[in-house]
Amino acid sequence: MGNYYIPASYFFSHALNAKVMKSPKITSKTIELGSKYSPDFVCSPFKYTLGTMIEGLEKGANVIFQLGGGCRYGYYSELQEQILKDLGYDFLYINFITGGKADVKKIYRELKKIDKKFNPIKALYYLFITTKMIKYMDKIDDYIRKNIGFEVNENEFEKTNDEMLKEFSKTRNYISLYRTYKKYRKKIKSIKVNKKEVLKVGIIGELYTVMEPFSNYFLERELAKFGIEITRFTNAHYLLFEKTKKVKKYLKNTKEYIKYRMGADAHDNVARAKELCEKKYDGIIHIKSSFCTPEIGCMHIIEKICSKYDVPVIFFSFDSNTSEVGIKTRLEAFYEMIEMRKNNEMLPRN
Amino acid sequence: MTIGIPRSMFYYYFNKKWKYFFDYLNINTIISPKTNRKILDNGIKLSTDEMCLSLKSYIGHVDYLKDKCDYILIPRIDNYGYKEQTCTNFLAIYDIINNIFDIKILDYNIDLEHHETELDGLLKLSKILKRTKTKIKKAYEYACTMEGKDKKKIVIDNMNKLSSKKTKVLLIGHSYNLYDSLIGTPIINYLEKLNCEVIYSDRFDYQSTKQTVLKYSKNLYWRYSKQNISSLKYIDKVDGIIFLSTFPCGLDSLVNELVLRKINKPYLNLILDDLGGIAGMETRIESFVDIFEY
Numbered sequence: 001m002g003n004y005y006i007p008a009s010y011f012f013s014h015a016l017n018a019k020v021m022k023s024p025k026i027t028s029k030t031i032e033l034g035s036k037y038s039p040d041f042v043c044s045p046f047k048y049t050l051g052t053m054i055e056g057l058e059k060g061a062n063v064i065f066q067l068g069g070g071c072r073y074g075y076y077s078e079l080q081e082q083i084l085k086d087l088g089y090d091f092l093y094i095n096f097i098t099g100g101k102a103d104v105k106k107i108y109r110e111l112k113k114i115d116k117k118f119n120p121i122k123a124l125y126y127l128f129i130t131t132k133m134i135k136y137m138d139k140i141d142d143y144i145r146k147n148i149g150f151e152v153n154e155n156e157f158e159k160t161n162d163e164m165l166k167e168f169s170k171t172r173n174y175i176s177l178y179r180t181y182k183k184y185r186k187k188i189k190s191i192k193v194n195k196k197e198v199l200k201v202g203i204i205g206e207l208y209t210v211m212e213p214f215s216n217y218f219l220e221r222e223l224a225k226f227g228i229e230i231t232r233f234t235n236a237h238y239l240l241f242e243k244t245k246k247v248k249k250y251l252k253n254t255k256e257y258i259k260y261r262m263g264a265d266a267h268d269n270v271a272r273a274k275e276l277c278e279k280k281y282d283g284i285i286h287i288k289s290s291f292c293t294p295e296i297g298c299m300h301i302i303e304k305i306c307s308k309y310d311v312p313v314i315f316f317s318f319d320s321n322t323s324e325v326g327i328k329t330r331l332e333a334f335y336e337m338i339e340m341r342k343n344n345e346m347l348p349r350n
Numbered sequence: 351m352t353i354g355i356p357r358s359m360f361y362y363y364f365n366k367k368w369k370y371f372f373d374y375l376n377i378n379t380i381i382s383p384k385t386n387r388k389i390l391d392n393g394i395k396l397s398t399d400e401m402c403l404s405l406k407s408y409i410g411h412v413d414y415l416k417d418k419c420d421y422i423l424i425p426r427i428d429n430y431g432y433k434e435q436t437c438t439n440f441l442a443i444y445d446i447i448n449n450i451f452d453i454k455i456l457d458y459n460i461d462l463e464h465h466e467t468e469l470d471g472l473l474k475l476s477k478i479l480k481r482t483k484t485k486i487k488k489a490y491e492y493a494c495t496m497e498g499k500d501k502k503k504i505v506i507d508n509m510n511k512l513s514s515k516k517t518k519v520l521l522i523g524h525s526y527n528l529y530d531s532l533i534g535t536p537i538i539n540y541l542e543k544l545n546c547e548v549i550y551s552d553r554f555d556y557q558s559t560k561q562t563v564l565k566y567s568k569n570l571y572w573r574y575s576k577q578n579i580s581s582l583k584y585i586d587k588v589d590g591i592i593f594l595s596t597f598p599c600g601l602d603s604l605v606n607e608l609v610l611r612k613i614n615k616p617y618l619n620l621i622l623d624d625l626g627g628i629a630g631m632e633t634r635i636e637s638f639v640d641i642f643e644y
Contacts, residue, residue: 039603039604039606039607040603040621041597041598041599041603041621042603042604042607043600071438071600072601072603072604074569074571075569075570075571075604075605077569078567078568078569078570078608079604079607079608082608082611083611086611095569257445257449258445259444259445259448260426260428260441260442260444260445260459261428261441262438262441262445263438263441263442264438266442290400291400291600291603293402293437293438293439293598293600294438294442296400296401297401297438297439297442297443297445298442300398300446300450301445301446301449304449317400
């Protein structure tokens with residue numbers, strides 16, 4: 001999941017004394033491998049992750065960690081384990097969340113299997129540092145996403161971010177982590193940005209697609225070329241700590257459209273779409289992987305909200321065959337449309 | 351006052367209960383006709399492309415009923431307790447319908463993890479139904495006992511089929527697919543024409559077959575998938591298994607794939623879409639049944 005491998009590998013290498021292998025970058029070969037062995041109409045994150053796992057196992061990994069979520073995601077682990085075992089790989093598969101709940105005892109037993117000297121108190125300390133690291137990463141990331149593409153010297157944001165991540169992975173305790181965070185926050189905010197009048201676009205959608213295939217700021221860069229600033233919502237910190245608190249607030253805000261929770265992130269996205277419309281954004285981009293059931297349900301409602309507030313919206317659905325070029329063309333058309341609307345607003349109406 | 355009940359999705363789980371419940375309260379109900387081409391086409395027009403076939407047909411049924419009744423009954427089922435969840439479409443269906451159509455909806459919520467039972471949901475409807483709470487409670491109890499009796503008969507009938515001398519085929523699929531006149535019925539009819547005994551996966555007593563699920567999958571958490579898979583308790587007594595699912599069904603895509611890898615009986619994995627041609631299916635079923643004759 002993008003740059004999140006750094007806090008994850010930090011945690012496992014310190015708490016378990018294990019050697020963590022960085023998962024290889026997702027290429028078209030990974031996707032091909034993944035879709036070859038997965039069922040036909042499963043959503044694309046399954047195919048991506050399966051492909052990465054196969055590549056990782058081939059390079060010599062012998063333990064795989066997987067999490068679980070509210071929708072189909074919670075059931076990924078069992079089928080993936082079966083598929084990989086049928087392919088003849090020998091490994092240990094550890095799933096942290098089963099049936100929507102984390103079973104502490106079971107996790108302890110599994111971790112003890114990997115490392116016999118496993119110490120839960122030490123692990124808790126490193127868990128604390130890891131969560132803080134995720135929080136700081138997301139804060140910096142938010143700022144970068146808003147400004148990337150507008151910088152005077154090209155690639156400066158990414159360079160500084162990489163430096164920061166390198167230093168993060170070497171931290172020993174919380175205080176040193178906090179100091180590096182402060183140092184780089186200053187550094188990043190001092191980077192010169194050339195921003196004049198910009199159009200504002202919000203990105204909502206299914207969490208994996210929002211985070212993964214374009215984690216390297218692809219969408220941000222493409223849109224910045226046209227002078228569009230982006231707002232995103234979903235990040236790891238939100239998913240882990242804020243989501244449960246915010247659901248009630250979201251449902252209250254969108255009373256006239258939805259009454260119940262719609263599963264996974266669907267109701268969040270409806271609430272965000274409304275929020276963006278009320279803030280008078282110039283457009284909304286909704287992205288999801290194909291066959292994502294909860295998002296399909298909420299697409300209709302988002303469309304209804306957008307037509308009421310008169311805000312343009314575009315839907316992207318990714319599967320293993322989607323190419324960057326096709327997306328670029330559609331984005332260009334979308335940009336031209338919002339720009340024309342903006343210009344028409346400035347003209348006096350008869 | 352008339353209440354419309356779409357003959358799709360929830361209908362196949364609750365039809366008996368609703369019939370007794372509303373009969374006891376003396377309320378008129380209208381049930382949409384069996385799915386036909388026109389209803390499905392209307393549903394497809396109104397829905398988003400990637401929705402599953404069953405949901406599209408549900409939307410078609412609601413469209414048929416929308417100006418023939420005062421209210422349309424749409425329950426929302428979140429879960430039946432821990433590890434007994436339902437498909438996310440079941441959670442969202444009320445909001446989806448409410449945003450597509452401009453109609454009055456009678457809805458109640460089943461969410462046992464947050465202590466909202468079916469009875470609680472029905473009691474909240476007392477104002478709209480214009481019946482007292484005590485009467486609704488009585489009606490619910492009556493409906494439950496009557497449904498239980500009917501269900502026993504069905505279960506016994508299904509169990510008797512296991513000792514039949516014909517070729518026995520276990521049909522695994524969600525109730526709303528098995529009994530839908532465009533999805534499941536043509537397949538069942540064809541199987542019967544080929545002189546097969548069809549055994550339904552959802553006509554077993556779930557409480558007694560529950561344990562079988564653990565043999566195939568340890569953390570399966572969908573109630574209706576569990577119910578389907580639990581019918582594999584009687585796998586030794588049948589000759590073959592047919593898995594029936596509709597195109598992008600989220601649950602079946604994962605669960606069926608896992609189970610297929612673990613059974614060692616002849617099986618056929620049928621996936622239906624909205625094209626409607628039955629000829630291709632017939633060839634596949636015929637060749638599948640031919641296996642048993644040799």
